[in-house]
Structures are given as structure tokens and as C-alpha cells.
Amino acid sequence: MTAVYGLYDDPHVAQQAVDNLRAAGVADADITVISSEPFDHFEFGHRDAKTAMPWIAVGAAAVGLVLSYYLLGASQRSWPLVTSGMPIVPNWTNLIIVFEMTMLSAILATVVTLLVTAGLPSRGGKIYDPEVSDGYILVGVENPADADRLEPALAIAGGRVKRT
């Protein structure tokens, strides 16, 4: 993997670097921005913000609800023991377990979606610089077609350009 990137200690400068890369003709999807904290109030912080995660969680909750409802009912009918004069399938008490399983399904689906869409766990091999952990913001391009042409776009005051 080859990469050209800049390290910036100011999010405003990082935003400028992103804008410069776009002006240089780099597609948005090819620009990588890495930081040690989220930058919600900068435009670059909103890239890739769209996600279906809430809908996946709701869908998983619905599946959990239906499955647990039927699993409970089926198991109670399989061994039909009358307890305290309650029906064999007592919906009032089953509702408690159905609720827990519904929420658990939503929680687990959320975590799985997070891991899959965020590419975790990752074995590396992608653009990264440990200086990000010192607070620098990395703006760069992986496997650039013409790294020489992109360097000037990244070489702005307050930043350092690196190539790998």
C-alpha cells in the first residue's frame, strides 16, 4: 500500500486539506481522514455519517420479539405443566422475557452492525500514523495515482506531508 498524507494539529487546517484534495480532483470516497476524536462540527466529520444502523436495530428487535414469543410458546406447549392455575402459555408473564429478548436483539444487532460497517476488527495494512494518537489529524489518499500532484494540496501551513 502506498499513501500520501498530511498531519495537522488544527481541524480548520485539516478541513482545508480535505477541500484542497477535492479541488485537486480526488473523489470524496478516496480521501481518508483519521483523528483521535470525532469532529462533529466540521464538514469532514460528517463524511460517511449516513447509516442504516437504527433501522437494523429496529429490525433485529422485531425479529427477536417474534422469535422469543414463538420459542416461549412452543416450549410451554411441549411440556404443558399447569402452574398456579395460569394458562399453559401465559402472555402476561411471557411478555417480560419477550421484552428482554427484544432489547437484547437490538443491542447485539447494533454492535454487529458497528463492527461490520466500521471494519472492526482490522488487521491493519491501511493508511495510519501513530502520531494521530498525539492529537494530529491525518488527511490523505491511499494508493494515489499521482502522489506528486497531491502533495502540494496537502502541504499547507500548519501541516506536514508524509509518503509511505
Next chain:
Amino acid sequence: MNRTLTKPIADDLIRPLFQTSIWFYAIVFAAATVVACGAAAWGYQIWFGIGVAGIRWPVFWGFYLVNFVFWIGISHAGTLISAILRLVNAGWRRPVTRCAEAITVFALMIGAMFPIIHLGRPWLAFWLFPYPNAREIWPNFRSPLAWDFFAINTYLTGSVLFLFLPMIPDFALVRDRSTGWRRTVYGFLAFGWRGTTKQWNRLESAMQIMAVAILPVAVSVHTIVAFDFSMAAVPMWHSTIFGPYFVAGAIFSGIAALIIAMAVLRKTLGLEKYLLPLHFDNLGKLMLLMCILWAYFVFAERLTVWYGNEPSEMAVFWATQRGAYAPFYWTMVVCNFVIPFIILANPRTRTILGCVIASFGVLIGMWLERFLIIVPSLAHKQLPYSWGSYEPRPTEIVIMAATFAGMVLLYALFSKFVPIIAIWELKAGLPSRLDPASQTEASLLATRLDTESFPPESGMPKGAHR
């Protein structure tokens, strides 16, 4: 702006992971010793049978179940409070959430042990689990104990994930700053986190969804623990108020535990710059609210029983008001209402020390409340011939002490290996990181964090963002 402001924050909060004081070893050794004694006491009980405990007819639920309810209540400190503060975007939550969420996980683990200890034959605990077996025994899903199994495990799973997910970026930060075995371990825990905008957006979305999902689960857990009692036709248990009463009490004791943990961490890890008096003041106000709510529930419950004048309930009522259990009852009232109300209602006494004193009172009071719910009712059932008493035996007392030591041990180890304050969340809450158009409470708190923690004389370019 300004890596120069955020880098010292990361340095400060990671330092305890790399520097160990003699006090850490002393605390770990002392706590581990008590935990070992508790393990030995449990082994003794397993070997000689549950008869070595004080539980016997008619009081079959003693210290073990008292502690079960108490610890499950303490677990409401974290995930519930953290989720509420996250959803309302309270800026002051940022240094508090991880301290709180860790309490939840450890308290749940400890609390969930007690029913197993109480079984006497813990190797049969799997009978509670929903598994199809050859003997055609299927768990009774109508039993509150089976509901406990589902609720506690759902809450534990959710809480562990709720705690772990925001730790991933901090593990990556530690990974990049460490060498040797630490780099390997933290690298593994960081899951290859890089901090791309996509990863940040997904993490924040996931935390929002989990906060929404975990809130009703937290409420359900203690409601279901209350159902363990209110589903039984035992005097002063069979009450519709028990669900919300238990939840209010759980949040009350949870906040108390959180305040004590924060005060200890603040001193021992030198976090004075991050855990500000403002955090204790806000938590103190929250605890004051819960104190009043708790008093309201107790009054409503007691008044209804007294007005009903049902003989079997009145036997329990008078046993706690002016009988053998009265000293515990009035100590509970003083600890849960009088002391916290006097201290926390006055802004001048709602200091860090004041909040800690009130919190100790609340923890003692809430433990007594659990005891007073369980033991007097079982000791005074409907028929007087079945009345009895309960006296805890050394085995139960040692096991109980071991769980408190276990909490200290787990918390000490956690704060040694994990940044106890979420570094990325703290940095993201600084005013320089916030939208000037939405300068709300969050940014006001963060401004205080900037100015109080890093004053101009500290050399920090605190004005850089203004």
C-alpha cells in the same frame, strides 16, 4: 487549535496506566485477601452445606438475597445514568460516564453471584438456564427467578458492550503510546481501530442506539428484582408500588456509589483537573431528587399499609416501626433521608466532602432498606405459629464483606489498566470542538474544564479557541 490543549489531557489520563504507586499494591493486596477469605467461606459452605448459614425456617432469604438486591441496585449507577446523560447530551457527563459504567458491570457480576451462593449447591445453577434436557425439565418461565435470569443477563451483556465500545478508541491511543506486552495487549483490545470519520460516526450512532435500548432494560431489571418479592403473597411484599419503588431506590444507591468512587479516583489518581466540584454538585442535586422520591415512596407504602390495617401486614409494620427491627428502620430513615437531605439541600454543604458523607449514609441506609424488606416480612408471615427470626452467621458476613472487597479489587484493577475517563469523549467536549452556534450546557461545562483545569498560568494556550 490545538493539539497542545488535548495532548496533556491524554497524557494525564493515561499516566496511571504506566505509573503504579505503592498504594495500588497495598489496596489490591488487602482487597484480594478479603476476597480470598470470602472464597474460603463459600467453599466451607459448599463442603458442610447451606446449614452453616443463618438462613432457616421461616426466614430462608437472608444476607445473600439482601446483598443480591443491594448490588443489583448499585448497578444502576452506571449504564442508566450514563445513558440518560448521553441522550440529553449533558456535557458534564463526559468525565463521569466510564467511572459509572464500570460500577454497573462489576456490581452486576457481584450481584448475580448471590443467587448461586444462596443455592447451596451451586453446581445445579444451570437448572435456571433455558435448555432442553433429557429429563424433559424446562425452566418455569412463569417464575420471577427465570425472569431474573433473562433480565440480569440482558442488562449485563448490554452494560459490558456499553462500557467496552467507547473504550476501543482509548485502547488504540494507549496502543500507540506503549511498547512491549502492553502494545500487544492494547493492540488486541483496540481491534485495529484507526479513527476514520466512518468509524467515529458508526461508534457515535451505536452509542446513541444502545443508550435508547439500555434505558428500559435497566428499569426492567430492578422492576423484575422487585417482582421476586411482589409476586409472593407475603405481608408487605404483595404491593403494586414495589417496581418503581425498587427502581428509585436503585438509582438512589447507584448515584451514592458513583459519588464515592469518583471521590476516591479523584484523590488516588490525581484527577482533580477533570472530576470537578461541579460534577459532584450536579450528582448531589440528582441524589437529592432521588432522596425525596425515595421518601415519597416509603411514605406512600407505609401509609397504605397502616390505613389498610390488615393484621398480617400490621405485624410486619409494627415490628419495623417500634419492634425488634425499629433501630434498623429509623437508622435507615436517618441515613437515607435526614442526612442526605440536610447536606444536599444546602448549596454550601453540597461540596465534595458533603456529597461523600451523604453517599456513605445512603449506601448504609439502602442496604438496611433491603434487609428490612426481606427479613421482617419472612419472619412475620400470616400465621403467628410460623413466626421466627434470623441471625446471620460468620459465613454470610465474611462472604458479604468479600463482595465489597471484590468491588474495590475489580475497580482498582480496572482503573489501573483502562483510562478511567473516556479521553476521546472529554476532548470532543471541549468548547473549541463544539459548534459555536450551539453553545449549551455542554460547552459551558467544557469551558469550565478548560479554565479551571488549565488556567492561563499553566502555560496552556487556553484562549486559542476563543
